[in-house]
Amino acid sequence: MASGSPFFDDLRNKSEVVDPPQTEEMMDVESVNDPTQTALKSNVTVSSSVHELLECPVCLNAMYPPIHQCLNGHTLCYGCKPRVHNRCPTCRHELGNIRCLALEKVAASLELPCKYQSYGCMGIYPYYSKDKHEKQCVYRPYNCPYAGSECTVIGDIPYLVGHLKDDHKVDMHNGSTFNHRYVKSNPHEVENATWMLTVFSCFGQYFCLHFEAFQLGMAPVYIAFLRFMGDDNEAKNYSYSLEVGGNGRKMIWQGVPRSIRDTHRKVRDSFDGLIIQRNMALFFSGGDRKELKLRVTGRIWKEQ
Ligand SMILES: [Zn+2]
Numbered sequence: 001m002a003s004g005s006p007f008f009d010d011l012r013n014k015s016e017v018v019d020p021p022q023t024e025e026m027m028d029v030e031s032v033n034d035p036t037q038t039a040l041k042s043n044v045t046v047s048s049s050v051h052e053l054l055e056c057p058v059c060l061n062a063m064y065p066p067i068h069q070c071l072n073g074h075t076l077c078y079g080c081k082p083r084v085h086n087r088c089p090t091c092r093h094e095l096g097n098i099r100c101l102a103l104e105k106v107a108a109s110l111e112l113p114c115k116y117q118s119y120g121c122m123g124i125y126p127y128y129s130k131d132k133h134e135k136q137c138v139y140r141p142y143n144c145p146y147a148g149s150e151c152t153v154i155g156d157i158p159y160l161v162g163h164l165k166d167d168h169k170v171d172m173h174n175g176s177t178f179n180h181r182y183v184k185s186n187p188h189e190v191e192n193a194t195w196m197l198t199v200f201s202c203f204g205q206y207f208c209l210h211f212e213a214f215q216l217g218m219a220p221v222y223i224a225f226l227r228f229m230g231d232d233n234e235a236k237n238y239s240y241s242l243e244v245g246g247n248g249r250k251m252i253w254q255g256v257p258r259s260i261r262d263t264h265r266k267v268r269d270s271f272d273g274l275i276i277q278r279n280m281a282l283f284f285s286g287g288d289r290k291e292l293k294l295r296v297t298g299r300i301w302k303e304q
Pocket residue numbers: 056057058059060061076077078079080
């Protein structure tokens with residue numbers, strides 16, 4: 001699956017291919033001889049068996065108060081209780097309305113490591129706030145930023161950069177300026193979601209440049225925008241500009257890269273990028289309306 005879509009003949013200036021940093025071995029932190037590590041490990045083992053008790057037998061999610069139980073002591077989460085028609089899903093006895101306070105209190109006393117420990121998060125959280133932390137954890141993996149496929153790969157940034165390069169054959173460019181030409185021989189056919197992705201490496205960071213043709217109502221449009229491979233608070237430290245033109249016309253967009261935590265589709269559908277109507281694109285291309293030739297130049301910089 002190459003990033004060069006069949007839609008565009010890619011005539012971009014070739015620039016140097018950057019090797020992404022190697023993915024680091026992540027799990028290699030256990031030290032058996034270290035007594036503090038061993039103690040921590042056994043605590044975590046006890047916690048995780050209690051953790052299993054806190055798994056709802058119906059939805060398999062972690063249970064939060066009020067936790068219910070049947071007369072025989074089988075437990076159930078409050079979300080599933082209305083769905084089992086007052087029958088215990090384990091023993092089929094009548095469920096009644098008994099709360100399992102003991103288990104709720106045990107849960108309250110639990111402290112568990114963040115589930116993204118293997119990604120580098122060292123946080124230990126009370127059972128009832130762990131979920132909230134994990135939704136915001138800065139170590140939580142990113143989704144693959146490659147658009148146009150159902151790729152389910154997740155990982156940290158170095159891993160995803162390698163994945164984009166090796167598995168999606170995405171072009172990697174080094175530097176903070178770029179100059180691309182997108183050429184299409186029949187500009188009157190615009191299929192939905194035709195796109196290209198290029199990854200830029202500069203300032204020790206990675207950026208994804210998306211270029212896409214899509215149908216907006218009846219009108220074909222092109223959009224180009226940049227996403228930052230990292231979190232939103234860091235993305236805000238950068239700005240970028242895109243310029244498209246030709247044939248005496250020019251259009252400039254300046255924007256802030258969006259974090260790849262925001263999906264490609266979300267950014268596109270919010271129009272947070274350089275948007276070019278097809279008629280305008282054909283003017284830029286020289287006006288014979290036979291071929292679409294877009295020269296997009298751009299620059300990324302760091303705000304002080
Ligand atoms: Zn449940």
